[in-house]
Amino acid sequence: AQKITQTQPGMFVQEKEAVTLDCTYDTSDQSYGLFWYKQPSSGEMIFLIYQGSYDEQNATEGRYSLNFQKARKSANLVISASQLGDSAMYFCAMREEGRTSYDKVIFGPGTSLSVIP
Amino acid sequence: GAGVSQSPRYKVAKRGQDVALRCDPISGHVSLFWYQQALGQGPEFLTYFQNEAQLDKSGLPSDRFFAERPEGSVSTLKIQRTQQEDSAVYLCASSPDGEWADTQYFGPGTRLTVL
Numbered sequence: 001a002q003k004i005t006q007t008q009p010g011m012f013v014q015e016k017e018a019v020t021l022d023c024t025y026d027t028s029d030q031s032y033g034l035f036w037y038k039q040p041s042s043g044e045m046i047f048l049i050y051q052g053s054y055d056e057q058n059a060t061e062g063r064y065s066l067n068f069q070k071a072r073k074s075a076n077l078v079i080s081a082s083q084l085g086d087s088a089m090y091f092c093a094m095r096e097e098g099r100t101s102y103d104k105v106i107f108g109p110g111t112s113l114s115v116i117p
Numbered sequence: 118g119a120g121v122s123q124s125p126r127y128k129v130a131k132r133g134q135d136v137a138l139r140c141d142p143i144s145g146h147v148s149l150f151w152y153q154q155a156l157g158q159g160p161e162f163l164t165y166f167q168n169e170a171q172l173d174k175s176g177l178p179s180d181r182f183f184a185e186r187p188e189g190s191v192s193t194l195k196i197q198r199t200q201q202e203d204s205a206v207y208l209c210a211s212s213p214d215g216e217w218a219d220t221q222y223f224g225p226g227t228r229l230t231v232l
Contacts, residue, residue: 004159033217043206045160045223091159095217102148103218104173107159 003027004092004108011113013082020067021077021111023092029053031097034075035105036066040088048090051075053097079113087115119143121224123209129230130199138194138227142211149192150221151184152208160208166192167215199231 005024013019025034036048051059051066059066067076079086092108122141130136142149147168152160153176163182165173168189177184181199186192196203206228210221 033219035220037223043226043228045208045210045221047220047222050219093159097217100173101216102165102167102172103150103212103221104162104165105150105221107152107161110157110159 003106004094006092006108006111008111009109011111013079013113013115015084015115015117016081018078018080019082019113021079021090021092021113023075023077023108025073025075025092025094027073027094027096029096029098033095033097034066034068035093035095036064036075036077037091037093037107038086038088039091039110045091049077082115084115084117087113089113121209121211121222123207123224123227125227126225127228127230129232131232132200134199135195135197136199136229138196138207138229140192140194140209140224142190142192142209143213143222144190146211146213146222147189147215148212148218148221149186150210150212151192151194152210153178154206154208154226156205163194163207196229199229201231204229204231 032053034051038046065078089110149166151163154160162176166186181197183195206226208226209224212218
């Protein structure tokens with residue numbers, strides 16, 4: 001069964017608008033971490049934001065924020081004021097901390113975001 | 118400072134050939150991960166090293182895949198008798214210590230094409 005689901009294979013957003021990329025996850029662990037990575041066409045995975053399962057506040061990093069809804073097992077990424085350079089693949093990922101003491105991370109299938117001028 | 122580097126960036130192999138992919142992690146990083154990313158998919162975990170010890174190789178798809186990190190720094194992923202389904206981008210990542218970190222630092226990947 002898929003542990004990480006990203007239901008939007010492709011998204012378009014107008015430059016300067018906000019966009020939400022969906023992510024739902026499946027785990028029975030009480031302690032886990034959630035990540036978002038960006039992968040531009042150059043191929044390198046770029047870390048964006050991290051949310052721990054016990055963090056009460058939603059994580060924010062500049063224009064990125066994570067809308068964490070624990071009961072719904074949802075960890076959507078919100079990008080505000082989209083820029084042309086935001087066009088890339090975006091991956092949601094999870095670390096189940098009850099299973100290993102190191103960063104064994106499971107990635108979702110990704111969402112392709114295109115920013116339109 | 119220098120990030121994670123991987124070489125070669127591109128590799129074309131004929132089916133049945135052996136290949137070796139190199140990863141230079143960030144200096145001093147304890148943890149090193151290898152991932153396989155098929156076209157249009159997310160990365161999938163292959164193996165994990167803590168210093169020179171390979172603590173998890175549960176993601177290696179077959180015994181044709183072998184990874185090593187003999188001195189706890191540079192790592193090599195070797196694929197023997199390559200097959201077409203091995204075509205993918207192979208990503209290496211490192212993190213500073215041997216426990217949970219807020220992020221892994223990824224290299225640019227090696228794109229392997231098996232003809």
